[in-house]
Amino acid sequence: MGAAGCFSEEQFREACAELQHPSLSGAKWELLVETLGISIYRQLDQQTGLYExxxxxxxxxxxxxxxxxxxxxxxxxxxxxxxxKELYEKECNGEAVVYWEVKYPFPMSNRDYVYVRQRRELDFEGKKVLVILARSTSVLQFPEKSGVIRVKQYKQSLAIQSDGKKGSKVFMCYFDNPGGQIPSWLINWAAKRLES
Structure with a gap:
């Protein structure tokens, strides 16, 4: 998937809508943890065996x-x-693309991400909402590196608005598939450990 085109108006509005009216019904979302005013839900991606x-x-x-x-x-x-390990933004084909290499513990290989992101301010249902969308992409300027596994499936959406006081009401949706030979049960176990 190339960098051109980035994100649609509909994708930005979907993130805003989710912030206002969480969409957890109809899908198999399960509450994973609830603490300090934050609720984390997860849903199994049948294709990868990993969680969104x-x-x-x-x-x-x-x-x-x-x-x-x-x-x-x-x-x-x-x-x-x-x-x-490495993190920077570079202009590719008229679009800002981020390169991010993440250190993984031995004996696993590091992972790297090549992704586009976009930040917009929207007026949604009379409220000012900041939305940031990101997703993996593929561009010739960032060839895969030997010994580093490219994360080819990554997406994130973030919507933020004022809580009416000094804070922020937040929605985030996240999925990535780190690839390689890491069993999905180990990835999911590690994600659960990080959340607790």
Missing amino acids: YKVFGVLEDCSPELLADVYMDLDYRKQWDEYV
Whole structure:
């Protein structure tokens, strides 16, 4: 999937709608954890045997603008995320593309992501909502590296609005398939450990 075209208006509006009216019925979403005003749900992806996650909640004392700025700031992420080996943005075919290599513990191979992302501010049902969408892409400027496994299935949507006080109401949906020879039960176990 190439970088051109990026995201549709409908994709941005779907993230806004999910923030206002969580969509958990009709699908097999299960509540995984609920703590500190945050609820994390997961749903098994039948094709990969991995889980897709949805997160809903309120982050007090953190404005929507600050959250979105932190999410978009790759240099800042390099300061606090010890698993970042390489992370930068590059212009490819007229579009900003992010390259991100993640350190994995021995004996596993590092993973890398090549993805596009877009941030927009929308007026949705009379509310200002910041939406950031991201998904994996493939461009010639980022060939696969020997010894590093390319994550070819990655998608994330993030919608943020004011909670009416000093904080933010947040929705996030996330899925990635790290590929390689890691059994899906181990990936799902590790994800559950990180969430608790």
